[in-house]
Amino acid sequence: MERQEKGGSTYLFLALVTLAFLAAVLYLTFGANRTEQEGYTVQTERPAREEVAPERVLVNINTATAEELETVTGIGPVLAQAILDYRAEHGDFQTLDELLEVRGIGSAKLDAMRDEITTGGDAP
The missing domain is CATH 1.20.5 (Single alpha-helices involved in coiled-coils or other helix-helix interfaces)
Incomplete structure (x- = not known):
């Protein structure tokens, strides 16, 4: 039991x-x-913080140092030095497309960095 x-x-x-x-x-x-x-809503005390991307300054490939060139997407120390060497041998870049002559820069890499660089003139 x-x-x-x-x-x-x-x-x-x-x-x-x-x-x-x-x-x-x-x-x-x-x-x-x-x-x-029932239609309840929840509101936060503060509005959501907007993410603001830092404003990028165009890097002038005709006057930039190696360190300044390295701030550009796709440019590391070796490529920065190659750009400086090309510039020393051939003079200032007249157009951005002239960067295609630098060893290590192809059209895809140039397109990736195009919005971050300038020759200092109005040439594309």
């Missing part, structure tokens, strides 16, 4: 746990969405 009572309390405990679980599931399913149905 004692064993049946012990089993009965275990059964009762499991039934209560199951009932609590089902109540939680029902609340999460139906009760959590109640605020949306």
